[in-house]
Amino acid sequence: MSQTKVRHSFSLVKYFVFNTCWGAREGEEHKKLIYYYSKLSTTTSVSLDQKISDIGLAEAVINFGTQFGDISESLHGNKLRFVFHNLSENIWSTICISEPYSVHRSNDDNTHFHEVNDFEISNQFFKLKLESIYRYFCLLNGPIEKLCSQLEREPFLERCSQFFDLFIPHLELLPFNLIELYSSIQYLPLNNTTFMSVQSLLNCVQATDHRIESYIFLYNDKLISSQLSLPDTKTLYNYLTNVIIPEAVKEEINGIANKTRWLQVNMKIYLQSEQTFRSLCLFRSFNGSTIGLVLDKYDPIILQECEALLSSRLTSLTSKLQETVTHLAKQPESKSPNDVSVKDIKFIYINNTNCAQRGNTNCRKLIDSDFSRLIIDVEADLDLLDDENQMFELIGKNTNDTWLVANRCDMRTLFAILNHKNANLIEASDMIDALEKGHLKNIFFGV
Structure with missing residues (x-):
């Protein structure tokens, strides 16, 4: 008997954030909710009772795990899986995904049955994904517990909704992005002459005003130089290469005429090393280079001075970087002793x-x-x-x-x-x- 097998991968069903300290009284459980997204909400609204039920289930599993000295990281059902991530002492995020499954259909009598492949992907992948989302949140808003303590309830909920509404509905689980998952960095190796040319330009830019505290320089999705701490560098690098630069490339493909331009001006970012917000201004050449200037205090005059310098030198420097990338791509492929390529x-x-x-x-x-x-x-x-x-x-x-x-x-x-x-x-x-x-x-x- 011949069969046809169709595989269905996992997909996002729900994502929500809640505070276990809120809504402690009976009948006020809905006050625990900070943010809630459901894939079904695009067609039909999710009832408040369903939201309360999801939060109650997550909190019950978490509390059950703590009774045995460990926090439960997930809950597996027949078709759904919940994975939890602790953002702060009392604030949790939860992702709910549909388990991957296969449909086997008989070509003779057209009967079919479902086979759930719940071991196809581990919880570690979703934990890394939740951590990645929160890193972006901290970069743009600061630690969530700090934001919660500084703002009243409604402004806090609005800030959270503004961020999560931009990320969660468009969250990509496949294909795998290991750079983003592990908050890694791809470096561009340069020879001494080219690297000194890069540093010379960056030093000249930084010397224009003492309020330019640090910088980050990328060519396409590769990092060349950064004065930020390593934790801040990897978070900002991933945000730029996965969110900002892809959108800029789309605009350039669609016919941006300017050879150089400001991508972002006075973008507030939170630096972990300094535990404070700074102003980030992004300058980009159309052929691939992006310079991020981290300012102690934003001033349009600073940008005018930097633009005059960068517009004249960044395009030619980017051409040198392109030559380096082309040279690396043309390096011959080596063979192993067993003649395996x-x-x-x-x-x-x-x-x-x-x-x-x-x-x-x-x-x-x-x-x-x-x-x-x-x-x-x-x-x-x-x-x-x-x-x-x-x-x-x-x-x-x-x-x-x-x-x-x-x-x-x-x-x-x-x-x-x-x-x-x-x-x-x-x-x-x-x-x-x-x-x-x-x-x-x-x-x-x-x-």
């Missing part, structure tokens, strides 16, 4: 010391769900190790006969998938060693 190996390298991430596949739009799921699952297991500097190596075979290799040492991790089914364990290990020597020299200092 690097294109037969998918790898992603994560350096937790500087939040760098790189690979020979698009880490922002990873279509290979098997590879990305393995990375997320193994990375979660590695985080359970007591010592981050402890050396770890995993070599195993996947269900489709591809080899998975994971190496960690010195807070650096390499994940690789080898599409060479006839290789044995020793050959798979040798091929990954050849990859490290050819493309990732000296990444494991302790080995």
Whole structure:
């Protein structure tokens, strides 16, 4: 009997934020709600009783877990899954997703049945997604508990709604964006001459006014230089490359005439290192460079002086950066001792010391769900190790006969998938060693 199988992936159903300290009295449970989004609300409104029921369920599971000394991270049902994330002592966010499933249909009598694949994706992916959303919230609004203490209830709810209404309805779960999930950074390697040209321009801009506290400089989605702290750099970098710059590129494709322009002026951002807000002004050239100036206090006169300098020099500097990117793309592909091309190996390298991430596949739009799921699952297991500097190596075979290799040492991790089914364990290990020597020299200092 022949069958047709149709797979349905997971999807967002609900997202809500609530405060466990609010609405403590019976009949006032609805006051716990800070924000609520439902995919069904686009067609029919969600009743207040349903919102209260969802919050009550989440709070009950969380309280049940704390009775045993640990916070429950998720609740699995037959078709839905709830994943919880603690934003502050009393404020929680929850995402509800539909479990992935397959529909098997008989081609003979047209009967069909559903098979739920609840182990297709782990809770770690949704926890990372919730953390990513909150990082953006903190960047634009500051910590939620601080905002809650400073504002009255209604202004606070309005600020939260303004942010979440921009992000949640358009939240993309697929394809996987590992850069955003792990708040990583992709750096652009430069030769000494080009890097000095970049620093010379940035130093000249910063010297125009003492109120320019720091800067960040990107070429397309690669980071070149930043004076911000590492936590602030990775958050702002991800916000720019995943939210601001893609919209700017769309405008340029549609025919923006100016060679240089201000993308954002006096954009308020919260810096964790200083625990205060600063003014961010973004200047961009049409061919790919974006400079973010962090000002102690916004003043239009500062921007006029900076624009005069940047307009004359940024375009030519961007051309040099384009030459560097073109040169890197033309580098010959290496071969392993077993004559296996690097294109037969998918790898992603994560350096937790500087939040760098790189690979020979698009880490922002990873279509290979098997590879990305393995990375997320193994990375979660590695985080359970007591010592981050402890050396770890995993070599195993996947269900489709591809080899998975994971190496960690010195807070650096390499994940690789080898599409060479006839290789044995020793050959798979040798091929990954050849990859490290050819493309990732000296990444494991302790080995």
